[in-house]
Amino acid sequence: MLRSMEPLPSYSIEMGAKSIVYDPTAQYASSLDIKLLMVRFLALRLTISSLIAGFVALVAVVAMTFWLNVRTQAVFEEVAAARALNSEAVGLRSALQTAESSQRSFLYTQNEIYLAPFDVAKSQARKQLQLLQSGLSEYPTLLAARDKLSEVVEKKIAEMDSSILLQQQGKKNDALDLVLTNEGKALMDEANVYLSGIVRAADKRVLDSVTEQQANASQLQLVSVLSALAILAVVGIVTNLVLNYTRGLKAAQEEVVSLNSGLEERVRQRTDDLASANEQLRNEKDRAEVLLTEVNHRVANSLTMVSTLVRMQAKSATDKAAKDALEEVRNRINAVALVHRKLYATGDARFVLLDDYLAGLIADIQSSVKNQGLGLSIQSDIAQIKMPIDLSINLGVILNEWVSNAVKYAYPTATGEIRIELKVVEHDRAQLIVSDDGAGFDNGQEPKGTGFGTKIVNAMVISLAATTEYKSGHPGTIAVLTFPFKKFGA
Numbered sequence: 001m002l003r004s005m006e007p008l009p010s011y012s013i014e015m016g017a018k019s020i021v022y023d024p025t026a027q028y029a030s031s032l033d034i035k036l037l038m039v040r041f042l043a044l045r046l047t048i049s050s051l052i053a054g055f056v057a058l059v060a061v062v063a064m065t066f067w068l069n070v071r072t073q074a075v076f077e078e079v080a081a082a083r084a085l086n087s088e089a090v091g092l093r094s095a096l097q098t099a100e101s102s103q104r105s106f107l108y109t110q111n112e113i114y115l116a117p118f119d120v121a122k123s124q125a126r127k128q129l130q131l132l133q134s135g136l137s138e139y140p141t142l143l144a145a146r147d148k149l150s151e152v153v154e155k156k157i158a159e160m161d162s163s164i165l166l167q168q169q170g171k172k173n174d175a176l177d178l179v180l181t182n183e184g185k186a187l188m189d190e191a192n193v194y195l196s197g198i199v200r201a202a203d204k205r206v207l208d209s210v211t212e213q214q215a216n217a218s219q220l221q222l223v224s225v226l227s228a229l230a231i232l233a234v235v236g237i238v239t240n241l242v243l244n245y246t247r248g249l250k251a252a253q254e255e256v257v258s259l260n261s262g263l264e265e266r267v268r269q270r271t272d273d274l275a276s277a278n279e280q281l282r283n284e285k286d287r288a289e290v291l292l293t294e295v296n297h298r299v300a301n302s303l304t305m306v307s308t309l310v311r312m313q314a315k316s317a318t319d320k321a322a323k324d325a326l327e328e329v330r331n332r333i334n335a336v337a338l339v340h341r342k343l344y345a346t347g348d349a350r351f352v353l354l355d356d357y358l359a360g361l362i363a364d365i366q367s368s369v370k371n372q373g374l375g376l377s378i379q380s381d382i383a384q385i386k387m388p389i390d391l392s393i394n395l396g397v398i399l400n401e402w403v404s405n406a407v408k409y410a411y412p413t414a415t416g417e418i419r420i421e422l423k424v425v426e427h428d429r430a431q432l433i434v435s436d437d438g439a440g441f442d443n444g445q446e447p448k449g450t451g452f453g454t455k456i457v458n459a460m461v462i463s464l465a466a467t468t469e470y471k472s473g474h475p476g477t478i479a480v481l482t483f484p485f486k487k488f489g490a
Contacts, residue, residue, distance in 0.1 A: 050234040053233070054230065056230075057228075058231075060227055064224075065220060065302035068216050068217070068219075068220050071212070072306065075210075075212060078205060078209045079206050079210070081138065082202040082206045083206065083319055084135060085136070085202045086198075086199055088132045088135060089199050091124070091128040092125055092128035092129055092153070092195060095128055098124075099118050099122045099125060099160060100160065100184065102121060103160040106118065106164060107163060107167055107175055107179065110172075115164070125157065129150060133150065139201055145194050145198070148194060149195070152194065153191060155187050156187040156188060159183055159184045159187060160184065210452075228389075246278070336397070350388065350389065351386045351389070351392075352387055353384065354384075354385045354387060354392060355382040355383065355384045355422075357396065358382050358395075358399060358420075358422065359380065361396050362378055362403075362420060365403050369407055374414040375413075376415065376416055376417070377417050378403065378418045378419075379418070379419045381421045382421075383423050383424055383430070385430060391464060394460040395460075395481075395483070398432065398481060399420065401457050402457070404453070406418045406438065410436040410437075410438025410476065411438045417436065417437065418436050419434070419435045420432075420434055428484055429482060429484050430483060430485050431481065432481040435473055435479070436473070438476050438477065440473070440477055441477050464483045465484055466482060467481075468480065469482075
């Protein structure tokens, strides 16, 4: 209840025949209206600005995701073309070597049975040369080498045809003299030089494409993080706005109490207006929280779409190495997408529960192993630890790389057990342990695979300020990641 007060006295000023009445209460009420109007205007302006900032952040994530999808498809096409060019160059070299081997065998034995594989190899060499010429049209710097290679290959084939023809005509010494000139060897060496350069150029394009894809993925992650921060800032601004507005309302009510009883109806009306404004601000806050949840949902959907595109590309790939590489990329994308799905499900945009997140990631890996028809089982014991989003993603990527490595190399018979454990070893440190009973490893041997997964793990380890240890399990391998973490409240 508002306390009634005596009305403020009014007085009049006589000006000749006219009298002007001055009412302090009316003037005070008018001043209060102006203050409330200014507060409401500022609140509306800040709310609109905050929503615009959140919308811009969302548009940035969607636009970046769409651009990355387009670039991913282009990169995949470039990689496929480069691998095809590499294969064609190797095929041409193999065909020339087979033809030369059949030619020398015929000259040595005079047995015409070697002419059949010679003709097949010669035909294959010309076919591979034609494919190689078509593929090199995308490499302007190699056009001169392409023309020179065509000339060298034709000269080599003509040299082999000439020696065979001399042998068939009974001119064995002439055929031998032609071989002893070493012209054929010189042509073969020159062809190998050009082919090696083409192979290196194709490999460089594959490496450049992969590097670009990694950079694009990093940019998407940065945009997503910045957008999430922007949306969190929007929520903070709206919350602060509500608090400030509430304080302003309280001050206005205290001023209204000082008015006389004649202003009580006006105060009640103003209070109703302020309550409505508060309700509007609460609705705006709710919409901002829904917007934040929607961002995580959209990011998860976008990453899932990227994963689907990668899987479709893997299915269409004919090269096993390319198929395996694309599958690894898909698993890494899933490790990131799963974090955003958990954020969307829990509504907490800052932290991830590792027991829930890693359990989901392990389930995805187990499903992938089952789909491949492998007899591997994965056992896990995950402690309840809460970590920030970025650190959780890094931990998930490391786990994915280690388990994938164990699936590929630990058990040659594709049957066995992989164990995963996450535990707290000190009050501020934890350990992730992945172990198996498989083939084990030798510190002196060359690393299996491309070594790209190891580079990813090393990068994640640095970002976690962690240490790694690889040791033999007698049998098997034990990989240990020790990392610091801060305990956060529930």
